[in-house]
Amino acid sequence: MWRFERHRELTHATIFSALERGRLLAAIQADPELSEILLPTFIGRRLDLVQRGAGDTVVVGSDRSPGTLRVLEFLARNGHPCTTLDVDRDVSAAEFLARFGASVNDLPLVITRNATALRDPSNDELARALDFNVSVDASRLRDVIVIGAGPAGLAAAVYAASEGLEVLVIEGRLPGGQAGSSSRIENYLGFPNGVSGLELASRAFAQASKFGAQFLIGSSAARLSCDPDTARATVRTSDGGIISARAVIVATGASYRRLPLANVQRFEGAGVYYNATHIEAQLCRDAEVFVVGGGEFGGASRRISVAVGEPRATRRPRLARCRQHVAVPRPTHRREPADRAPLRVRAHRTRWR
Numbered sequence: 001m002w003r004f005e006r007h008r009e010l011t012h013a014t015i016f017s018a019l020e021r022g023r024l025l026a027a028i029q030a031d032p033e034l035s036e037i038l039l040p041t042f043i044g045r046r047l048d049l050v051q052r053g054a055g056d057t058v059v060v061g062s063d064r065s066p067g068t069l070r071v072l073e074f075l076a077r078n079g080h081p082c083t084t085l086d087v088d089r090d091v092s093a094a095e096f097l098a099r100f101g102a103s104v105n106d107l108p109l110v111i112t113r114n115a116t117a118l119r120d121p122s123n124d125e126l127a128r129a130l131d132f133n134v135s136v137d138a139s140r141l142r143d144v145i146v147i148g149a150g151p152a153g154l155a156a157a158v159y160a161a162s163e164g165l166e167v168l169v170i171e172g173r174l175p176g177g178q179a180g181s182s183s184r185i186e187n188y189l190g191f192p193n194g195v196s197g198l199e200l201a202s203r204a205f206a207q208a209s210k211f212g213a214q215f216l217i218g219s220s221a222a223r224l225s226c227d228p229d230t231a232r233a234t235v236r237t238s239d240g241g242i243i244s245a246r247a248v249i250v251a252t253g254a255s256y257r258r259l260p261l262a263n264v265q266r267f268e269g270a271g272v273y274y275n276a277t278h279i280e281a282q283l284c285r286d287a288e289v290f291v292v293g294g295g296e297f298g299g300a301s302r303r304i305s306v307a308v309g310e311p312r313a314t315r316r317p318r319l320a321r322c323r324q325h326v327a328v329p330r331p332t333h334r335r336e337p338a339d340r341a342p343l344r345v346r347a348h349r350t351r352w353r
Helices: 021-030 032-052 066-077 091-099 123-129 151-162 197-210 278-283
Strands: 006-009 015-018 057-061 082-086 109-111 117-119 142-147 167-171 214-217 221-227 232-237 242-250 288-292 347-351
Touching: 021 032, 021 197, 032 197, 057 066, 057 091, 066 082, 066 123, 066 197, 066 278, 082 091, 091 109, 117 123, 142 151, 142 232, 151 167, 151 197, 151 242, 167 242, 197 214
Parallel strands: 057 082, 142 167, 142 242, 167 214
Antiparallel strands: 006 015, 057 109, 109 117, 221 232, 232 242, 288 347
C-alpha cells in the first residue's frame, strides 16, 4: 500500500491524498490501471491549458517581435501554459510594462509565477526561472545521455529508461524536434487518424518521464569527449555544466533549408514563419498570406490549409480552411548535388476568411 504525505477528508465518501513527484512516478510505473487514468488526464489538461493560454506565466510582446515568437514556442513545446499580452492590442500590456519599469525595447517581457520580470530572456534563462531543470543533478553518473529530444531522441529515452537505465536527455531548444512544429502528422506509426506535433511530443515526453528519464531543457551540448581508460563519456553543456555517462546517443536531427532571399533573417518570426501551429495562427489572423513551397506535409497530402486563430479575446485557436487551397506537387525523393540543386520558390497568394 502506498503511503501518502498528507490527506484530508473532503466528504464522508471522498478522501483527497497528495503525493510528492517521486512517489507518484513510482505509483504510475507499478500500477498500469492507474497509469491509464492519470497520464491521459495530465497530458490532455496540459495541452488544453497551453492552447487556451491559461497559465501562471505572462508574456508581454508583439506580433512583430521574433523574440516573442521564440519565447511562445519554447513555452508551448515544453508544455508550459502562459498568458500572452500584445502591446498593440491589449490595454493591460502597457500596465505591465509600467509596473515592472520596462519599455518596448525590453520585449518580450516574461513575468513568472513569483513576479520576476525577465527582459528578452534566452531559453536557458527561461528554463532556470521556471524550474525546468530543478530536479537534474549534474554530478551523477548516468547510464545513457541522449542529445536531442526529437522523436528519435525521445524514443531512445523511453526504451532505455523502461529497461531500468538512468537516462538524461539534453535539449537546447524545443522538445519534439521538427515533428513538434507540425500542426498535423498523418504518416506517424500508430496514429491512423493523425496527430498534432505538440500532442506527439507531449505524449513521448510524458512516457519517458513515466519511466524515470530526466530532461535538461534550455542547455545544449557544446562538447563531447571520451576517456579511454574509464570508458566514460563527458558532455559539456552550453552553460558550463559537465555531465558524465557510460553511453551517449546523439539524435540531433536535421536542419531544413531556409528561403534564399536577401535580408530574410530580419523578418523571420516577424512576418516570415516556417511553421503552421496555433501560435502562428494567432499571429496571422485576418491577414493576407503567401504560402511558399509546402514540403511533404504528412508525406501524401497535395493540399495545404493553414490554421487561423479567432480574435485574441477568446484565447482559443480555431482551424479555418482557406477560401482557396494551394496545390503542391508530390515531392521527389531523388537527391541532386548541392551545387546543382537550386531551391525553386513558388509563392501562392491566398486571402483568409
